[in-house]
Amino acid sequence: MNDMTVPGLVEAAAERFGDRVFLRVADTTRTYAQTREASATMAGALAAHGCRPGDRVAALLSNRIELVDLVLGCAWLGAVVVPLNTALRGRSLRQVLHAAEPRFLYAEAELAQHAVAAGHRGGVWVVGGDDVPRPGATTEAVRPAPVRPGDTAAILFTSGTTGVSRGVRCPQAQFVWWGRNVSDALRLTPDDVLFTCLPLFHTNALNTLAHAMTVGASCVVERRFSASRYWSQVADARATAVCLLGAMVPMLLARPPGPHDRAHRAWRGLSPATPGPVWEPFRARFGVRLVDGFGSTETNLVIGSTPEEYRPGYVGTVRAGFSARVVDEALAPVADGTPGELVVRSHQEYAFSTGYLGDPEAAPDSWRRTGDRVIREPDGWFRFVDRIKDVIRRRGENISSYEVESAVRSHPAVVEAAAFPVASELAEDEVMVVVVVRPGSVLDPADLARHCATELPAFAVPRYIETVPALPLTETGKVRKAVLRERGLTTRTWDRIAGRSP
Known part of the structure; x- marks a missing residue:
């Protein structure tokens, strides 16, 4: 099996880490061996319900084990999972369903009703229903499909804060590279426990599974972000690393000091787009060192810092396997210290998306425009200035x-x-x-x-x-x-x- 695919990653992790705990979501705990079995039997259940390789399966699911099973089961079968933002309604939901054209939908009951009202006409599986694909001992396991690194594993829709959301075709190998690149940046080991409360329909949280699987760490997925309960949840998870967004950091700092501020094991956190002035106050209060980086649904961890090498307010330096430039409106390189658009390129095959739904496939090694305005310092550190549209x-x-x-x-x-x-x-x-x-x-x-x-x-x-x-x-x-x-x-x-x- 190709080790640059999601099934290959699952198989290799099960062989290496077998009985180690891989995942905890609510009341469900899975070892690496159990995760492989769940992936194979979920794929069998999907096939028994008429799903075939290449079919698209949309999901309107919150952070729950059913979504993890669907993601891994689809990858194992060679189907394409389409996790959708659970907040979508009406016109915005119609737009993404029209663009994705899923054959099946797996959803929570109320969300399934919204999808049908928005025009979904394919099969519908409702969480908790009797006739729903699910993994388990009573379901026949199937062998992993012969998927290739460049085959689409998922379609992830960008948030669409400035326009209509676009579906990004994420190949199998992109998830593997996310796992390798971020686990290296965070210096993860088999003794680590990652904690995320970000939504699994987003690339940040979804790829936390790959970060853990790459090194044999554990991953704890919480249902949603709560500033008031965050540090008690981190402590309960026994997490050593947390996954944040820059917007969450000021929210946590704004909370009144409490007994849980330091009553946890976490000492570093991946936190893209964190404002520079809050880095040291965050570390001083919570004992967590922030690691920034540039990555997007379309790309990978191209630029980043590490727990040992970081600068508050800076994204980081270009990581091995990638190239980055700062260019003007004519796409000509600009001098260091001059703001311009960041363009990036991968030398890791299929570490980037293959493009958007409706567009031709992008060449794996092509330069990609990011829409981010940055400055490169003479010593190679990059500083984010703005989204160009902002x-x-x-x-x-x-x-x-x-x-x-x-x-x-x-x-x-x-x-x-x-x-x-x-x-x-x-x-x-x-x-x-x-x-x-x-x-x-x-x-x-x-x-x-x-x-x-x-x-x-x-x-x-x-x-x-x-x-x-x-x-x-x-x-x-x-x-x-x-x-x-x-x-x-x-x-x-x-x-x-x-x-x-x-």
């Missing part, structure tokens, strides 16, 4: 919303912030920020504006400031800036020029 244009200057947000977050009364453009009466944009105030604090907008004036150039200081109870987020923790831009100014928005709200 750049604000004011008075002839390009303003990074990321840098504005970092400055706003450094105010002691601010927990979280989102910066975005609003229309100016003079042309181009004005800078607006929406902020969440730290519990127990009071924020004076004028004081925040003065604070920003000490941290930012004058043209980047926000004109408009508004406080809100919470930012609108996707299921994967990304701020839905399209919602904020549509909302724009309100009667509660403070105007720095006028010195008051409208």
Whole structure:
């Protein structure tokens, strides 16, 4: 069997680590040997229900063992799993179902109803139903399909915060490379326990399974993120490494100090897109060293740091097996220290996606545009500036919303912030920020504006400031800036020029 496929990874891990615990999801615990058996029997159950190699099976499932079984069972059979965001409804759900064209759907009862209402006309399997594919001793195991590294294992839809979600074709080998690259960056060993509460329809959490499987570590999957219960869950899991998103770090720091802050074994965490100013406070309070990196649903861990080598506010350096450049609008390389778009390339075969649904397959070794604006320092460290679509244009200057947000977050009364453009009466944009105030604090907008004036150039200081109870987020923790831009100014928005709200 090809070891650069998901079935090959499962088989190799079962041979090497057999009776070691691989996975814990809610009340279910599986060893590596049991995981291989579950994969083979789930594949048999899928086949018995009419699923064939190449068929697409959509999932509307929360973080539960049924989703893990479906992912591994489909890979074993040679079918294609399509995990969907459980928050999708109506038009957005219709769009992804139309794009994916799944033959089958496996879903929780209420979510299955939403999918049928959105136009799904294929087979439907409902969690807990009688006629549902499931692994087990009463199901016939099948041999793994002869899948190849470049065959599609999953279709993952990007979050679509600025437009319609697109289905990314993720090949079998991409998951294997994720496992190798991230386990190396985190310095994982068989003695480690990984903890994730991120949704398994997202590449971050889904690939945690591969990170653990690569080295024989254990993986604990929690149902969802809870800032108030996070560290007690990490302690209960006996986790030594955690998987975070940069947006979660300020939320955890905003919580009142508690007895669980240090009552755990975790000492490092993968945390992409973490604002630089919170790194050391996070480590000082929780004892967890953050590891940043650039990777996306379409790519892999191309740039990253390690627990030993890191710089707060920097993504990292280019990892072995990849190349990266910073280019201008004509795709010509720019000098170090100059912001431009990050383009990346893999020398690891099928470590990247093969493209989007509806598009021709991309060459495995082609340069890929990322849509991220970055700066490469002369010593090779990369610093994230902004998503190119999030750049604000004011008075002839390009303003990074990321840098504005970092400055706003450094105010002691601010927990979280989102910066975005609003229309100016003079042309181009004005800078607006929406902020969440730290519990127990009071924020004076004028004081925040003065604070920003000490941290930012004058043209980047926000004109408009508004406080809100919470930012609108996707299921994967990304701020839905399209919602904020549509909302724009309100009667509660403070105007720095006028010195008051409208």
